[in-house]
Amino acid sequence: MFRPAALLLVLLAPLLPLRAAEPTVRIGLDTQATEWVVQLEGGGQVCDRAGKPVMKVAPDEKLRIWWDSRGSSDPTQEYRVQVSHPLALPEAEALMKRLRAVGEHPDRVKVPDADTWRVLTGHFPTTEAAEPVLQKLQDLGLDELWVSSESRTVPPRKGRALYAITERYERRPLPLGGIWLKPAGELTTLVGKGRYRGKVELFPNAQGRLTVVNTLGLETYLRGVVPKEMGAWEFPSLEALKAQAVAARTYAVANLGKHARDGYDMTDTVADQVYGGRDGEQSLTDRAVKETEGLFATYGGKPILALFMANCGGHTVDVSEVFGGDAPYLKAATCYPVRPLTLPFAAGVPVSPEARQPWLGWDLLRLASGIIPPAWLDPNVLSAPATPATLAAPVLALQQRLGLDPLPLAAEGNLYLALARSLGFDRVVQGQERPQDAAYFQADGLPEADRLLAEFLSRRGLVSASAWTAKGRPTLREALQALARLWQDLQPLAPGEGTLLMDRQVRRKNGGPEPLPLAPGLLLAEESPDGSLRLVARSDIQVGDRLKWIPDASGAALVLVRRLDPDGAAWDRYSPTAHWRVDYSEADLLTLVQKRLRVHGIQGLQLLHDAQGRVLEATLVDDRGRPHRVRGMHIRGLLGLKDNVFRYLTVGRGADRHWIFYGRGWGHGVGMCQTGAYGMALEGATFDQILKHYYPGIALTKLD
Structure with a gap:
């Protein structure tokens, strides 16, 4: 995948015509080590790079390949x-x-x-x-x-020798030009790196180290690329993965020969496309590669430069704004649906007409799943004083749920302590709680017989320490919240959680689609990004939203909570980098800037945005009032940000100033948005529709 951590422009390789046979790709796995420990599946042979056998390797034998270079490396x-x-x-x-x-x-x-x-x-x-x-x-x-x-071009450094060192510490000289590892089976293992199909070579490079190259067919290569660029666990949608497979295949062919002078085509890192070899392969991404085999995104009969990024920040950008020039298929595209796909859900019980319910939390919602009547979730009911008589039925229902012997609530004394005793908490304090701790938590104002239990409840966070000195009875809401916390301590709640799919099914994390049956008396709520909840009679839930639910004994949801996504309604909202915040001190920002510009201080920063909020040009004014202008990818490199979609605020003055950047997205913004592709697929888009949305005007061409 092309990302800005690499040099920006060397990736833009010439368009190549489609070939009549599957291309072979050479992947540079490493260029920095002087030794490797290797294993060959089923044993095999070490050959020179022309294929002539040099030595045999036994099954399961580990062989150390060591390049005896001459001191420090030459700079390249x-x-x-x-x-x-x-x-x-x-x-x-x-x-x-x-x-x-x-x-x-x-x-x-x-x-x-x-x-x-x-x-x-x-x-x-x-x-x-x-x-x-x-x-x-x-x-x-x-x-x-x-x-x-x-x-810069540097001839290969001459070293003393290339050796193979066996498990018996025998040193065997190898050809100075490098070796080819030939397993009897399919895989070559580079210990600490991974297992690889195809051909693996090691040879000295200009830095006085060893270059490791994996050569294999394009389709096999993609099996190790697609899951690393858009893994099935993170983006479990076949259509999105198929779009990624076509983009990765097209990108690879357009970049063949990019690092030819170093002996390979592409690296296995974010500088090109991340490649994990055999260890990176997944079954769903294998299927995506297979179902698109030989298919390329083309423009004018040639494969396009299929640039893509992790997250576009709501809108991609024309290539001319980032890398200059013009490509008709690399134009700006929105990452928002024209009309979000929503599915209607309705509550099965009457809902309070209150628009805001700041008192509502998971504690009360859990109690409403069979311990208290849903009608109690009304501010007028909950604001009434709590009494043992009111709480008798909920306590009995909870005792039955927990398999406890029924124990009536005490009619006198502290109500919080009565709730705790009804669930048996008084039996765990003797011998481990101390009077000194009770005084620390302000429980010394209670009768001596109550102090240790009160201290235990405060220490566990089940009852506030201020409750022991409060005047008057708690409200029903306060008492129920305490009862819910006591229940949580004995039987922690693990609500179901998953993503809503088009067919009204849900997908749990790292799982497949499954039905979500709804109980007739469904309680429906929405959760805001701050964690607050509100009951609703109806909710048109957007496909892709996260749901949480509390099931009954049959698995049907008694309580269903829709999480309002903090990243909004865009297709690219399914990523931690959809929105971000970065805070720099004055000194930290200056240190970043000085890596690229000659300045001694920062007076100000002026930004030129496009209509979608992407910064096209930034002018840094130094402490002498001189402007320093940067454009495109240089902007985020200069400021150390994930993307160019941002605004900023400053607080403080002089050396105490802080720069707070609020932004969204991750990447250069050109081409296909990987997270957006997943969002489109969730809403029913096919892989070809995804590709043609982000690469307008292309055709999908099969390689015969």
């Missing part, structure tokens, strides 16, 4: 100053001419898919070394200056 990264955002060729040439006139030696790097060019100048070993050029260009009035990490 450098830092350059990028000037401006990607430009069309005439603008790039004009900018380069201007840079040459001031003594710079700029280069341009093409962004093939966007048909734009990045203009770079300077070659520096560190970001600090680039600062004089940044300052110089800044003083000349150039803006959108950015220190960019770039790879």
